[in-house]
Amino acid sequence: MTATPAPRAARFLAILGLFWVAAPALAATHPGQAELVREVASETGKDPRALNSLLDGAQMQQSILDAINRPAESKPWKDYRPIFLTDLRISDGIAFYRQHRALLEQIGKQYGVAPQYIVAIVGVETNYGRITGKYKVLDALVTLGLYYPPRATFFRNELKVLLELPDSHLAGPLDTLTGSYAGAQGWGQFMPDSIRDxxxxxDGDGRIDLQNSLPDIFASVANYFAQHGWVDGGPVAARAQPDAAARPIAVQDANPQWPLEQLEAWGYAPLQALSPAQPTSLQTLVGPSGPEYWFTFQNFYVITRYNRSPLYAMAVDQLATAIAAGVAQADAAP
Incomplete structure (x- = not known):
């Protein structure tokens, strides 16, 4: 039997009804959300409705925008250093190292990264796992990726990667994850692309859990360093003493640019024995007594791949050095 064509009005109402059924799945709470969902769904096959539901639940947070405009790295070294190089943070780091020594040293040996630097990273980032961040990761990355034009490209990409990560790469359901105002997660404060890469x-449980698994946390930090070119046993930073005629040197980043002997020729003397051919850069920091000059090497540069601030890298190095010294002293005690 041939169906009788529906009247024009009925067809219009039917089409309108379909529109209202589909609209909730296509609605976007945030600017740029629809395009982002289309990209993620196209590249991963994930359900657009589920992606929209996740993003609809995220909130733009003014406190996040406020926080990103007053980073600690904007402070001079004389004010930045006391934040992380306290007696308590050093003693806690020594105790943490000794408590987890077997695991730290096994992972350090596996990746060729001195264990005290793994400890120093989690010490600087989260005070040994005590402070991993109060913001919902989705809120942070939606706020900075979709509402913060100065760095929207970077944070939108991090939001996209977060949405693309499989569940096995996350410590729990995506909409429950918490972290820093910048969207970094876990004891080592990994951004989504760092979790991915x-x-x-x-620990072999089928999940990368940077919030609850110490083996995953330590190995991920060590792997990050190793993959960025950490030199096992290599120097990080050493104090330099300029003479009265030292040549002013401007550096764009911490990438070693000259052999140490070239900097010596320009008037900067090392205060300890170092290889003259060692690739080197120079950092000038504002210390409590005036300018401080530091030779920095490949491993210092690697730390700046974790956080590009030379203040951060110097704090990690000095905390790691203090922790190693404290552990050695404890070992030597009767």
Whole structure:
């Protein structure tokens, strides 16, 4: 039997009804959300409705916008250093190292990264796992990726990667994850692309859990360093003493640019024995007594791949050095 064509009005109402059924799945709470969902769904096959539901639940947070405009790295070294190089943070780091020594040294040996630097990273980032961040990761990345034009490209990409990560790369359901105002997660404060590229399931449970698994946390930090070119046993930073005629040197980043002997020729003397051919850069920091000059090497540069601030890298190095010294002293005690 041939169906009788529906009247024009009925067809219009039917089309309108379909529109209202589909509209909730296509609605976007945030600017740029629809395009982002289309990209993620196209590249991963994930359900657009589920992606929209996640993003609809995220909130733009003014406190996040406020926080990104007053980073600690804007402070001079004389004010930045006391934040991280306290007696308590050093003693806690020594105790943390000794408590987890077997695991730290096994992972350090596996990746060729001195264990005290793994400890120093989690010490600087989260005070040894005590302060991993109060913001919902989705809120942070939606706020900065979709409402913060100065760095929207970077943070939108991090939001996209977060949405693309499989569940096995996350510590829990995506909409429950918390972290820093910048969207970094776990004890080592990994951004989503770092979880994707450098996260390690070291405990073999099928999940990269940077919030609850110490093997995963330690191995992921060590792997990050190793993949960025950490030199096992290599120097990080050493104090330099300029003479009265030292040549002013401007550096754009911490990438070693000259052999140490070239900097010596320009008037900067090392205060300890170092290889003259060692590739080197120079950092000038504002210390409590005036300018401080530091030779920095490949491993210092690697730390700046974790956080590009030379203040951060110097704090990690000095905390790691203090922790190693404290552990050695404890070992030597009767």
């Amino acid at each position: 450098f996260g390690v399931d070291a």
